[in-house]
Amino acid sequence: MNAALMEGMLLREPTPPSRAPQGLALLGAIGLHVALGAVLLSSWTPTFEPPSNAQILRTQLLSLPVPVEPHVQPEAPIEPPPEPVVPEPVVQSEPAPPTEAELAFKRAEQERAAEAARQQKLRQQREAAERERQAREAEQLRLAREAERAAEAPRQLEAERARAAAAEQARREAAAAADRQYLPIAKTPPVYPQRALDSGVQGECTVSYDVDPNGRVVSPQVAGQCHPLFIRPSLDAAKRFRYRPRIVDGQAVTVRGVQNTFHYRIE
Template identity: 50%
Template sequence: MSSLTMTLPTSFPVARPQWRSHAGAAAATLALHAAVFGLLLHGWTPELSAPSQTQVLKTQLISLPTPTPAAEAVIEPEPTAVPEPLVETVIEEPQVDPQIEQQRLEQAELAYKRAEQERQVEEARVKEQQRAKQQRKEQLERERQERIEVERQQREAQRREQLAREEQQRQQAARAEAAAAAERARQAEAAAAASRQYLPIAKDAPDYPSRALDKGIEGTCTVSYSVNRQGRIENPKALEDCHPLFIRPSLTAAKSFRYQPRIVDGRAVTVPEVKNTFHYRIQ
């Protein structure tokens, strides 16, 4: 801040009339104010920053009583010059222009509003990012749960298919077993029926070969033959399991067999491949 200090003379000549001294003081004050006003007009502006120490010039204006006009002019002796008291001029700190202050406040308010808007925009952006991140996390969790559910359903479907296959295999095995059992029963029934149809009437035991008896040989011999329509034996032959000593007596005994003829559709038929096993044991 610039300050103006004017040094006044220590004394002013005092005119003989008292009104002249008052006029001089007034003129000096007016001149001082005019000088300050001129400086202000020529671009001198006080600094707005607060000084470390403000210099103050005090001005004291002394008003003298109005002289009473004398009826007659009295010539008084010239008094000795009395020094006038120092006149201190107080230059107050110029006030800040309200318009400039208002503009500064408006600019500060606009800057604050812009900063607040930017802060709100940043907060909104951060919240949007957090919301998007949370939505992405929830979506990933839903996808994970859906994937787990799909895998569970697939495993459940595979388990059901496995159980269905096992059940089908068991049913097939049961049907096959039932079919096999039925076939065995049918074959047994057929064999029983066939055996009933050509039951042996006479079966003589073979003679034990003396050579085998002397040597203590035991064994078996299976003979295959056909039963003709008369119930007699045709084409007897010994199979491979026969011991050579037991072949002849087995064939001789088989030829003596007599069967009841097999009847099919009311007629007797030949039964081929009838087998009979002879067991030779020494008692």
């Protein structure tokens, strides 16, 4: 409140100067300051009512924005053209003479190259000699095989002749044995039964019999399954068979258990 009073007293518009002497005004100001100091030092706040004709001046602090200058793109500085580069003259210096180490290394390289060439030549010579040896061995083997075949030719011819003679002898013996075996001379087919033809019956019938020394069939009988209509014609046909008798030790003998199968088909 004291601050408000002080602000009101300070902001009060001064009254128009009077015609009193300046000393009186000075004394009045000093007294006012003394009274104000006393009021500030004490806790008592005096009630001050400004005169009705007092005018109060009020101020207000305004913050104005900082003016922004327009941004101007600075112009790029113009660079001077580059000066032409003049190549420096190349001074060709004479090569330095090789050192002892370089000369020794070069001699070693030459010796290694010469040794490698010599080894390559020796290897080629060995390979050529090996190929020549293999060719000689192959030729010798071929000549030996030809000589062996030439020597075996008479033996092979003799062996072939012996085999031919043996085959002819076997053929003759087989023919002679066949002459000694019993062989059929005549085989008359059976008569197809009329009843079987009328009924359309077909089948087979096996007959077993013996061949006597005269080549005739003895004791024929049916072996296995046989239709009744085919039994009699099969037995009658077997009895009419004739054989060449078997010869054993110059004598004709009986052959037992000979079988023959008759087939009855209507075509």
